Amino acid sequence: MAGDQGAADDDVTTDEIGAALRDVARLGGFFALDVVRGPASGEGGLTPDGFAALAGTVNERCGTAEARVGVSVAHLGLAARLWSPVLACALVHGVVPVMATVEWAGEGSALRLAGARGRRAPRPGVGFADAVAAQADGVLQRVESHLPAKVAPGLLAGNSASALVGSAAQLLRSRPGLRGPLTELTRGLLETGRLRGTGRITGPGPIFRRRSCCLYYRVPGGSTCGDCCLTR
Template sequence: MTAPALGRTAEPGQVRAALDEVDAVGGFFAVSTRGAEGADPSWRPLARLLAVPADGPDPVGERLDQVAEGLGAGRRVAASLLAQSLASRSVSVLLAAAAGGVLPDLGPASVLHARPWVGGPVPLWADPERLTGTDVAGADPEDVAAALARVLAQDHVAPLVAGIRARASVSPRVLWGNAAASLAGAVRVLGDARPDRHATALALARGVLAREPFAGLGRFVADPAHPSGLGFARTTCCLYYRVPGGGKCGDCVLRV
């Protein structure tokens, strides 16, 4: 997780309050911390959901098949788009929490849980009995960005990339590019929902994108058409243009 020098340890109640505040944004930021969720046996650690099971049902593989069928696209295209949706969940929650002054330890092996789903963002639940984190309010923004980049890369994006590539042949650079684009999307959505957090979130996102393994995957640009005036330009493509009638995304590297 983060280095002790980054900030003081956040109390469990502080971490939970920060996540509840993020959850209020809704959409890809939604994350439950309700203890009662633990009674639902369909929840499983996110890391276990992403890994290809040795036997039994494979919810991610099944969702991948559903996406491919629904889009009328090949499995590789569907895998890329599913990966972007999945990346948006952890990325959005962690960015928003950090922008609010708490960097939670949402370890996907034990803390952050998900369950099978058939559409929209994958549901997330953070076990309130295991919540820990770091109070980064007042910490050096560069240190916070470095810690956030490390947590996102090691704990969340790398396992996602491995899990998707175990099910479909997709370039790892495409998948990492999807995560970078998800970060930019989270900044814009959070800016609309919580204008008071926009500047901090943008600074953190810029810091993450300046560091490996996110460096070189995209940059923020001006977008007068968006209320925030903020856009994003990727150096990779999510392959959406290969969906029948899909076209090119606003941040696509193929737009010239």
């Protein structure tokens, strides 16, 4: 009973989490996460069909028929859309949005939440990284269980880590006063779960060097990304 009461005490109001999400949406497109009232659409959140359509669109735009390339690039973009609002809400407002009801916001890559729920962020160093990872990388891993093409698990974990650090860098540019706690949380996240061993921070940007490749170099006219293991 005491544990249940403690969990209830950590809940934040719908208005508070909604206000936090509206505020961080001003940081840029990947931080935008609309909230709609009422229950989820009934389509099962981030549906496999929705992701397959997104990956197919990526293949068409990039001019490649290699299915795993479209899957990886679409997955990397989805990871950024999950990490960005969760990371920003946790550090700017001290709340972690519950992403259980995240779903596609129509055609395309935009996301929304059916109802706004959140929890008070744990104190730094006391489950903080785990709480943030559960609502971003945890959702991403559920999507990965039904991908339309086989992609190496290490690549997917590397995509998540790359998106995390990219989101952190964008947040830092907008909120430079967060450098200390943002650096601490990002480093903690890179030691959490499957993100451990995906790469390392090499500079204060934060600059990241991953140990895998997202396959974008296989796109006609494509190249390696700045954090790629293939970049010298």
